[in-house]
Every structure is written in structure tokens, then in C-alpha cells.
Amino acid sequence: MTIAEFKPRQELEDYEALRHAVRGFLTRELHGRAAPTLAKSWMSFDADFSRKLGEQGWIGVTLPKRYGGLGAGPFARHVISEELLAASAPVSAHWIADRQSGPLILRYGTEAQRESLLPRICRGELYFCIGMSEPNAGSDLAAIVTKARRDGDEWVVNGAKIWTTNAHRSHYMIALVLTGDRVSGRHSGLSQLLIDLSLPGVQIRPIMDLTGADSFNEVVFTDLRLPADALIGEEGRGWDQVTAELAFERSGPERYLSSVILLRTLIKEVGVNPDATQASVIGRLVARLCTLRHMSLAVAAKLQAGEDSVLDAAIMKDIGTAFEQEIPELAQLLDMAEPTSEGGTAYSQTLALLMQMAPAFSIRGGTRQIIRGIIARGLGLR
């Protein structure tokens, strides 16, 4: 019922060399970047950075060596992710491919798909977006209506995906679509398709978000024709595959480190002599950060051991995103600067950005309400 019993020292010490190598790389690559630029971190698209990271071998590390990976366990990826996100590195370009598309293709893809896609993912050259949400299917993912029908050797896709981060800068989308009838319940008849976003029949419309950024999109498919081998995994098993894919999304360091740049900037702004209120806010945040880090590590250890971690990951995500959201709230209360969109200081701009980004933290990857339902189910109440 509680997060896995876990002896962190032995496990973590095995990865100290990797941690320091990544930290050294980041120190060189990110030197002198301003906090507001870094604030978007895993929402910040920087193909150059992704390629350099790929050159180091640090993308797709859990994939087998024959596909360009390191054949490492989930723990290695966890340590790399921690360092990237703690430094607020711009990882958005390769993030989805590294976190979920690569492992999904490895697990369910054909040999041809693996050989053609995975090495380029590992090199930091090939970017993916997630095709799940639709205009009328958000939390209720099974309500999707985008349909793919067979026509000879091809799939013909019609429908639309929405809130698709980086669709306009990605090469592929892995989309959940209806390929059959929902004969045996709402979760049947669904499949995952690999969609080349450069094909005719794909229209990508940007949706500006409240921060003024253009990372969201609506992606419309009009008689889009895909080859038969665009199917990933088994026809009709899309729901199970997507459920497994979501498990990669829920317990990583991106569920508690999204606002860490603001905490770092706050500490810098406060300086070495905090007053009692400032010390209290920072101390409580540090305590929660230590806790969340060890909870997240415990889930990674469970994943590494191949154990079921659905409940733990949901608990981790709900507390982690609450923590991320509270940092701008508490910083605002300290009244050290008003948030600014223009002018002001690195601190006031970082505060403004995180404040506006914060609502998304408990929406993406499963809303707070959905996550608490998953916890209740894990506890035997549903």
C-alpha cells in the first residue's frame, strides 16, 4: 500500500559516475543561460541540444545497444532525467520520443519499425508527439472518434487530435484511433498508428497558450493514407498499449521538478541571510523536494524490478504536481517582486512564467481528479 520499500544508497551509488558526467555536460552546455529561458525546460524545444545529448549516448538509454541505446535499466534514465530537469535543460524536442515512443516501439513495434526509428531517436534526431486527446475526449480517453479504416494495403484516417505538444516540430505522432467497432466495451476496437506528420492529409494548426507560446496544436486528418505497416502493435489492442504507455508518464522527475528553476532563482534572490518567513518557505519546499525525489526513485526502483507501480506512480504524480504548483504561489506571497512579462528581473520573469505554466502540471499526464480515482482504485475502494 505504501511506496516500495527501498534502500536508496546502494542503488544510487552505482549511478554516481553517470550523474556526474551528465552534470558536467550540462554545466558546459547551459552555462550563462538566463533563468526565464530555462524556465520552460521540458517544454522548451532545442534540436541542437537534443543532438548533443544524443551524441553523448544519453537518449534512449534503456533501448538495446543494437538499436543505438545503452541497454541500461530505467534507473539510468531516471538519473539522467533528474540531472536534466534539475538544471532546467531544454529537453522538449526529444522528450516524448525518449520517455515513451521509443520504449513503446521497442515493446510493440515490428523489427522494421525498430530498425528504422530507434537509432534516430537515440541520436536525438527524431521527434515524436502524443496523439491521445481529442476535442471531445480528454480525461475520457476511450471516447475518441478519430477513425482509421482499411482500404486495400492502406489505412485511411479521418479525425482530429488536440492539445498536441510539438506536433508542428515533430516527425511522427503515435495516435490512438478507432480501427474497429466497440463491440466488446468502450476499450475495444482501438489501435495505435504511427503517423508521418509530413504526409498530405495532415493539417497542423497551432493553438497559442496563455503564456503566448505555440507549443500546443490541433492536428486534423483528412483522408490521410498510411501504409499498412503504420500499425504499431496489435490491431484492437490500442487501449492496453496506451495504458502501458501512460505508466511511463506518471512518476518521472518531470512530475516534481517543473518549477525547480523558480526555487533555485528564489534562493539566489533571497541570498545567504533569509528572514524567518523566507527561510520557512524555502525549508519546507526543500523538505518536500527531498521527499518527492525519494518517492520518485522508489517508483523507478520498482520499474527496474518489473513490479507493478500504478498506485505508487499515481501517488507520486499527485503530490509532485501539487508541489510544482505551490512554488510560484509561495514565491508570490513572499512579495520580493511582482511577476513581470517584460522588464523586471530574471526572478520576476521566471515567477511570471511558472505561475502561468503551473495549471498544466496537474492536467497533463492525467488530471488530478483522474489520478485520485486511480489511487482510490489501487486502495480497493473502486
Next chain:
Amino acid sequence: MREIIENSVERLFADQLNAPAIAAAEAAWPAALWSAIEETGITRATGPESAGGGVPWSDIFVIVRAIGQHAVPLPVSETLFAHWLLAGADLEAPSGPMTFATDPLHLSETGRVSGRLKNVPWGRNAGHVIAIAKRACGRASLVQLSTKNIAMELGSNIAREPRDTLNFDHALPSAAGHLPDVFDGDVMRLGGALLRSAQMAGGLQRVLRECLQYAQVRRQFGRTIGSFQAVQHDIAVLAEHSAAASRIAEIAFASTQVSLPLLHVGSAKIVASDAAGAGAALAHGIHGAIGLASEHALQFVTRRLWAWRSEYGSREVWAQYIGKLTCEVGESNFWSTITNGTFDRASVAEAANYVVLSN
């Protein structure tokens, strides 16, 4: 090892403790219960290996957490910590219940101690109290004092656990030794915070279990209250508090070896204290009026959660302390402090090399 300890402690406490037994112990010292627990040897687990101890703190965690789970109305945590202190100073430990004090005593040239020790857990029942005694020059010793025939003012916390004030006037310690360098002056407060964090984590596990059981049998509006989404979400939040408190308390215990790790102990006390308040409120809300009845299992645990979160520094006191130290090591040392798990290794060299944020 840990599983064996956990199972035997669980069996022991489950056999010995139910609501009437705890209520009786809150009214009068349960000598037979103490003997039953002491006989198993668990109270000496932190002493030297030659005296039946040598169990690492990472395993002691499960004992201390179980004390919270079962609302054990005895100074088991305190005795464990006292054995560890004595072993650290190479002093032989007496048998029987022991306790410790956070206030320092004054140590005279003739080796006698004087002073007032406030809020000593089970001062009236413990045979000995362990305290730090300082000479005028500032040098500190660890002293073991008999509690026989000393002036005492009785008090109790809201869990009705004795918290007594002990007055010593030129008393001769039954043992005294050099305070090891690895114990700083804060060792008593740190130790107290460490123990209470794990006890609160155990208490939260227990209230979660009570809520899960109750929500699945109590029916209102024709169905179990656990089938209502509002109740499910309250219990989910309670489970989050329980998991967080347990995780960080366990980390604090696991990183305790010869000294107490300030960052992790402080974090554990902060997170567990927050969780205790929020968790107790949620649990009572879920139970409704029945949780307030004096014979109900829930209130034995929630009263302890309320008591323990205030002891050895509230959340706010610890937050200010950890916050001050974080600011002292600075932004550039921030992440390495978190990954090292200690303020000690914050180094100027590493800081100079970390990602520099421009202004």
C-alpha cells in the same frame, strides 16, 4: 533481517495492544506490558552487538514505525535512542526503560550535575535519563542519571504520554563519558525528531487502514461511504500523506549511521508533521462522530499524531532551520545538496562548476 524484525514486532504489538490495553496504559504504567516487550530484546537493538544490538537504523525504522502504527504507550523509541547514545560514548547500558532529555545540564569540576530537564518522555517511569552535561569551559559529556529520588514535576502530552520535568541538584551520574565528536550539541533534538517522524509515519499508516476499513463497511444513502467519489478522494489524499511521511522517514533512518543527517531528519520532521495534521483531520472527517468516542481505535492514534508533530521542533521551526541552511549553501550548491543528501558536502569547488544562471 528487516522483514524478520518487522514481522515479529508486528505480531508482538498486535498481540499485546488493543484499545482497552492502550487506555489502561494511558492511566497507569503497564509494567507487565513493558516486560513482555523488553524480553523480546527489541529495546536493546541499537546497543552494541555484544549486548544483543548492532541493528542498523535502516532496520530500526520498522520498529519505530510500528510503535506509531500500534500507538505503543511505552518509551520504546526513547529506550532505543538511549541505547544508541550510550553505545556511541562507550558506556554500558542498564536494563529497563530509559529516556533522554534535550536540555543541557551543568557539570561541576567534581563531576556532579545540576539543572532542569523539561518535557522528558516517561521521566517518572524510566529508570535512567540520558542527557548532555556541559562544564563551564563548554566541554560536553554524555551522562546517564538515575531518576530515583529526584524532584519531578509531572506532565503529559495529549496522547497522555508522560512528559515530566526533572530537577537535578549536584547529582552524581551513574555513568559519564566523552560526548563523541560525531554527536553535535543538537543530537538529542535531532534524535527526537527522527523518532517522532517514523512514529508519525506509522500513525498515518494506521489511520489510513482504519479509514479504508470503515469506508467499506459504513453505509449511508444506501451504499458504502467508500463508494462516494468525495470520500474516495479524501482517502487518496490521506494515502499520499502516509506514503510521503513513510518515505522520507525511512530515508532519514537509512542515512543515519554514526551521526544524524540534518537534511533528512529535518525534512522528515517537516513532512511528517504536516502530514500528521492533515491526515488526522481527514481521518476524523471520514469517520464522523464515532471516531471521537474514547474507546474507538482512531483517536488513540490521532491524539499521538497531534502530540508528536509538536515535539522536538514543529514543522515551522524545522522549516526555518532547513531553509536557513539551504540559503547558506546557496543556489549553486542547491541540487548537489539534494542529491548528496547532506549540507556537509556542499563545496565551493562544485558550486563554481555548476550551471551558472545569468541575471
